[in-house]
Amino acid sequence: MTHVAQRAGVSAMTVSRALRKDGAISAATRQRIMAAVEELGYVLDQTAGTFSSKRSGFVAALVPSLNNSNFADTARGVTDALDGSGLQMLLGYTDYSTAKEEEIVQSMLMRRPEGLILTGGRHTERARRLLTRAGVPVVETWDMPGEPVGHVVGFSNAEATRSLVHHLHERGYRRIGYIGGTSNRDTRGADRRVGFLRAAAELGLDRERIVSFGQPPISMSQGGEAIVQLLSRWPDTDAAVCVSDLSAFGALSECRRRGWAVPGRVALAGFGDFEIASAAVPSLTTVAVDSYGIGHRAGDVLLQAILARRDDRAMPAETVLMPFRIIERETT
Amino acid sequence: MTHVAQRAGVSAMTVSRALRKDGAISAATRQRIMAAVEELGYVLDQTAGTFSSKRSGFVAALVPSLNNSNFADTARGVTDALDGSGLQMLLGYTDYSTAKEEEIVQSMLMRRPEGLILTGGRHTERARRLLTRAGVPVVETWDMPGEPVGHVVGFSNAEATRSLVHHLHERGYRRIGYIGGTSNRDTRGADRRVGFLRAAAELGLDRERIVSFGQPPISMSQGGEAIVQLLSRWPDTDAAVCVSDLSAFGALSECRRRGWAVPGRVALAGFGDFEIASAAVPSLTTVAVDSYGIGHRAGDVLLQAILARRDDRAMPAETVLMPFRIIERETT
DNA sequence: CTGTTAGCGCATTCAC
DNA sequence: GTGAATGCGCTAACAG
Numbered sequence: 001m002t003h004v005a006q007r008a009g010v011s012a013m014t015v016s017r018a019l020r021k022d023g024a025i026s027a028a029t030r031q032r033i034m035a036a037v038e039e040l041g042y043v044l045d046q047t048a049g050t051f052s053s054k055r056s057g058f059v060a061a062l063v064p065s066l067n068n069s070n071f072a073d074t075a076r077g078v079t080d081a082l083d084g085s086g087l088q089m090l091l092g093y094t095d096y097s098t099a100k101e102e103e104i105v106q107s108m109l110m111r112r113p114e115g116l117i118l119t120g121g122r123h124t125e126r127a128r129r130l131l132t133r134a135g136v137p138v139v140e141t142w143d144m145p146g147e148p149v150g151h152v153v154g155f156s157n158a159e160a161t162r163s164l165v166h167h168l169h170e171r172g173y174r175r176i177g178y179i180g181g182t183s184n185r186d187t188r189g190a191d192r193r194v195g196f197l198r199a200a201a202e203l204g205l206d207r208e209r210i211v212s213f214g215q216p217p218i219s220m221s222q223g224g225e226a227i228v229q230l231l232s233r234w235p236d237t238d239a240a241v242c243v244s245d246l247s248a249f250g251a252l253s254e255c256r257r258r259g260w261a262v263p264g265r266v267a268l269a270g271f272g273d274f275e276i277a278s279a280a281v282p283s284l285t286t287v288a289v290d291s292y293g294i295g296h297r298a299g300d301v302l303l304q305a306i307l308a309r310r311d312d313r314a315m316p317a318e319t320v321l322m323p324f325r326i327i328e329r330e331t332t
Numbered sequence: 333m334t335h336v337a338q339r340a341g342v343s344a345m346t347v348s349r350a351l352r353k354d355g356a357i358s359a360a361t362r363q364r365i366m367a368a369v370e371e372l373g374y375v376l377d378q379t380a381g382t383f384s385s386k387r388s389g390f391v392a393a394l395v396p397s398l399n400n401s402n403f404a405d406t407a408r409g410v411t412d413a414l415d416g417s418g419l420q421m422l423l424g425y426t427d428y429s430t431a432k433e434e435e436i437v438q439s440m441l442m443r444r445p446e447g448l449i450l451t452g453g454r455h456t457e458r459a460r461r462l463l464t465r466a467g468v469p470v471v472e473t474w475d476m477p478g479e480p481v482g483h484v485v486g487f488s489n490a491e492a493t494r495s496l497v498h499h500l501h502e503r504g505y506r507r508i509g510y511i512g513g514t515s516n517r518d519t520r521g522a523d524r525r526v527g528f529l530r531a532a533a534e535l536g537l538d539r540e541r542i543v544s545f546g547q548p549p550i551s552m553s554q555g556g557e558a559i560v561q562l563l564s565r566w567p568d569t570d571a572a573v574c575v576s577d578l579s580a581f582g583a584l585s586e587c588r589r590r591g592w593a594v595p596g597r598v599a600l601a602g603f604g605d606f607e608i609a610s611a612a613v614p615s616l617t618t619v620a621v622d623s624y625g626i627g628h629r630a631g632d633v634l635l636q637a638i639l640a641r642r643d644d645r646a647m648p649a650e651t652v653l654m655p656f657r658i659i660e661r662e663t664t
Numbered sequence: 665c666t667g668t669t670a671g672c673g674c675a676t677t678c679a680c
Numbered sequence: 681g682t683g684a685a686t687g688c689g690c691t692a693a694c695a696g
Contacts, residue, residue: 041461046442050379110376112377220608279556
């Protein structure tokens with residue numbers, strides 16, 4: 001910066017000002033400085049800037065997996081909401097593990113984010129403690145946690161699945177099964193199973209008709225194996241609710257290979273309204289969530305909280321309930 | 333850190349040592365310090381550490397899109413290769429735009445990464461200049477650039493698609509079409525079209541039989557619209573090569589809806605060996621690339637280069653050609 | 665609109 | 681194995 005300053009015939013401080021948008025510099029001086037910057041190939045050292053200003057200029061966003069269009073859309077929403085704020089989003093992925101989430105929370109906090117966006121409402125005790133003590137705003141998404149860490153932008157996965165089962169019941173299905181992963185690692189998946197069980201209890205359906213298959217998130221091929229297990233164990237099953245569209249598509253493909261008509265032999269429903277749900281033949285009944293909207297809204301809430309904090313204003317914890325809706329298609 | 337030091341009855345320097353793995357501290361002292369750290373909820377400020385040590389402890393990885401299992405696998409590979417090195421990967425996505433790539437390169441460089449991994453070999457002039465001047469190792473992936481910026485771990489997309497077309501020709505297909513996006517925004521997609529044209533020229537096939545549909549990356553539904561256009565414009569088409577498995581699946585679904593037998597009426601092939609390629613019915617012929625391996629190898633190469641640089645050793649630019657292979661399935 | 669001074673929280677270096 | 685002095689490159693705060 002001193003080099004640039006010398007070349008432009010100004011002080012380092014003036015270079016610093018020219019490199020930030022907040023003005024207080026004459027157009028002519030800025031132009032001269034920018035020319036010097038380009039000539040020297042100077043790139044501002046944000047590390048030093050952060051250190052000095054105590055503003056890191058970024059927020060951390062943690063998602064379970066990169067390869068999931070729902071979370072990719074949420075990340076896009078966050079990025080868009082932050083656009084123009086001078087804040088950048090740094091992404092981390094937890095592989096659906098709260099232990100890994102804890103690690104990433106810690107390593108993110110070492111870089112002093114101005115806020116964090118998390119997926120889900122379940123965290124390790126230590127992660128909760130770190131987050132609380134960090135003193136920066138936190139938004140939990142894709143869930144409705146009982147005891148939120150801070151702000152929330154999400155919905156109840158249990159409630160959404162419960163609605164889906166009720167919907168199938170209204171359509172006349174009575175022997176409904178559930179396909180999901182073997183552990184509670186995917187906490188949203190576990191919540192969906194809870195919703196299935198709740199609806200089954202309310203409607204007097206069989207609550208045993210559950211196939212758990214593979215470590216979450218379960219793949220298309222695991223969905224295929226699961227539907228075979230479900231129908232061989234309970235051959236009178238007339239509908240299967242799957243933890244995600246991907247497993248539902250796997251089940252659908254396996255049915256096709258075996259000549260089982262969908263929805264004639266068995267109806268299928270997924271979760272998430274991935275592109276494949278509408279592209280599949282027959283198209284998949286599913287639960288649509290506004291993934292992008294969750295991210296955008298979470299970004300908004302976080303930004304407001306960060307701005308409030310900069311002004312030493314307190315911002316009350318906000319909980320935004322996002323809508324979901326059942327999309328009936330050809331598999332039911 | 334001073335607080336922690338006081339509580340543990342040592343100097344700040346000793347706390348700094350305790351928080352890094354490099355030893356030179358007694359077990360008893362470290363234990364006392366760790367206790368104080370936990371009690372106070374202290375989290376090391378890596379910004380200050382980076383600033384002082386001139387090591388940011390991270391590498392930047394830029395991918396075109398998050399929602400793509402190929403690039404997600406590559407990112408996983410990079411993360412795994414870096415595991416244990418003390419380097420963290422920070423991810424950015426470019427939306428398949430070199431202009432956005434330039435922006436992200438700049439904002440990453442402001443945080444002083446110790447290395448960068450890029451997807452593709454085409455960049456804006458300014459991005460190239462920034463990268464060259466940054467003085468840190470760079471690895472380009474998923475491509476075989478003519479003039480690499482630094483190291484390369486990839487393959488030729490043109491060559492892979494050319495092989496696929498030759499493969500179809502050997503299987504007896506003679507009126508082969510190509511489905512891709514409308515612009516060169518997805519540079520790997522553009523290279524695949526080049527490979528198609530090259531093979532068509534070599535084999536004496538019709539070189540006009542191309543449908544470009546939508547902004548890359550093209551969606552499943554755009555793949556569906558494209559196959560309809562292709563077959564209505566050139567009804568004698570006996571095979572279609574698609575820029576990706578996703579568009580190929582969209583084409584496949586549309587054929588099914590219209591009662592066009594695949595591969596009877598038209599054969600289809602994709603690119604990438606996504607999970608959907610094997611899950612689809614009929615399963616998709618495609619080109620498999622070792623996405624995870626590209627990431628892992630790129631991470632390895634970058635790590636070696638970073639370690640060499642730390643020791644002031646020069647490391648010659650390395651080019652690693654990764655294999656691809658045609659996977660013949662039921663759509664051809 | 666521009667310059668000067670001071671200091672952000674660590675790690676490096678050297679002393680002991 | 682531990683401590684003290686020093687400085688990393690920038691920006692806040694204030695002066696002019």
